Amino acid sequence: MLTPSVGYLILLVFGVFFTSLTIIMQRRRGKAMTAEQFSTAGRSVGVGLASASIIAAWTWAATLMMSSSTGFQYGISGPYWYAAGACVQVLLFAIVAIHLKRKAPKAHTFLEFIGKRFDKKNHKLMMVFALMTNIIVTAMVILGGAIALNSLTGMNVYVAAFLIPLTFTIYTMIGGLKASFIADYLNTVMIFVILTVFATVVYMKFGVSTVYEGLQSLPESQQMLTMASIPGLFFGMINIIGNFGAVFVDQSYWQRAIASKDSAASKAYIYGGIAWFSIPFAIATFLGVSAAGLGLNVTDPDASAPLMAAHLLGAAGSILFLVMLFMAVMSTGAAELTAITNIIVTDIYRESINPNASSKQTLKVSRIVTLSFGLAMGILSILLFQVGIGLGFVYMAMGIFVSAAVIPLALGLLWKRTTNAGCFYGALLGMISGVTVWFTTAYMLYGNISVQSLGELHSMLAGNLTVFIVSGTIAIAHGLIAKEEFDFESLKDKFKSFDDDQTEVQTSANARREVV
């Protein structure tokens, strides 16, 4: 067992390392940071870095812990469903990413696009969905990391929840999106290295046949060694549907398309999705399924991965696992933080508060927003924890709350006949009816409405399906009936860089002077 000081040490080392790395990179670059650079990384990121960063953003603490839990419970179908069920969203996101690149090459957020494509009301509704997604994901990631640190090292969970965001807030505040990309790259590579170490040790120490025989002799061996497992399939379906909201409505994935070069935007998601597949697939097979096969004494399936890591390599295994987990938390946290900052700066500050802000002003506001949100997220996570909202519940329920925006959003980008009203009411009614069906199903099937009955697979599945069917039907049907056609070409000049506004304001001021 590790001591709390190991936890503090890991936080300190990574916080200091990435902050100094960012400062050194800034110095070497030699150019002053601008607002546009801060929020888009210069729109010059290549395929490799972008896909590493997509992987980092999509590798949550849950990817490492929950996937192993499914492997431990459902056998070999668990890892497959976890990996396949959460990687298709990233693959399909490639399509909307490249459409955004083509139709609005200068946008900073997907909401900015929505604001220009539809009206103000729609913009606000989508913004609520987007901010909700970002805040829930950040809180979930921080809490997941804090709980893991607490259970592995005994570190105080509240202190951990407050210190974790601090480690990535500071370097993000200094270096913006580009710094987050560099940290993502290093984190992703480390996660791959540590996973390879674990997988190799499983082979060397136990061998495949020991695990296989162990799985065969389990009482539930019927489902452990086949893909035809009903609970596995059920989990897979919920995983597929629930994760759409977490990718399509999350600005941090759009951000990666915006920051990429034109030629890299779509490829990065395809390559990133395929490469990401291997993370949950491998960790859950080598730590989760193997833990079951080796007959490890695991009381809580969620803890099967760290227990197996400790079983493989002792204290060193625990530290490696902790480092891997913390890196996953840090890079997702930084990605979410830049996403929140971008939404607030682009869609609130530049849209309503100060449309003519100079590059310098915008940069200053971006940094203030990053810092204050970073600190606030720590406090919010602590509050959530105090209220007693469980992590698993939030993870499962999130789809119902945010997925209503998925189809209207994608249609708005892909289909010229999508209407403003169809999109708005689709998203709004989709969410309302989804929540209603979710509660009704829970009441009809289990006789009461409680966190437990709401958390059951059947209620979740019914709620999630309703959200998609209702929002999709309204958005498509109204588009077909209304027969409006939108001209995407008209959008192209409507987006402005944060940097060249200043010159524009000056020229218009000059023009005014001339008129006078």
Place this chain on the structure above:
Amino acid sequence: MKDNQLQRDIKMCTRWAFGLTFFLIILFPGIMFVTGYNYSLQFFTGWTYLAFTWLIVAGLYIAIRPWVEMYLEKKRSA
């Protein structure tokens, strides 16, 4: 010119995205589910090798590609 390239990219990536999605969540698990195949030791070994190889290849790709791109960029601008 640039728009043509993007148009082509759109076609390519739509095909790949839908193709891979179909394979990963319908075709492969569908076949495995319908046949109800129970993994033999040999198949299970192959399965773990697949997980391992996938991990190594993906890891190498992620680790190396950004450096190659940086190198090419430097060469082009020099």
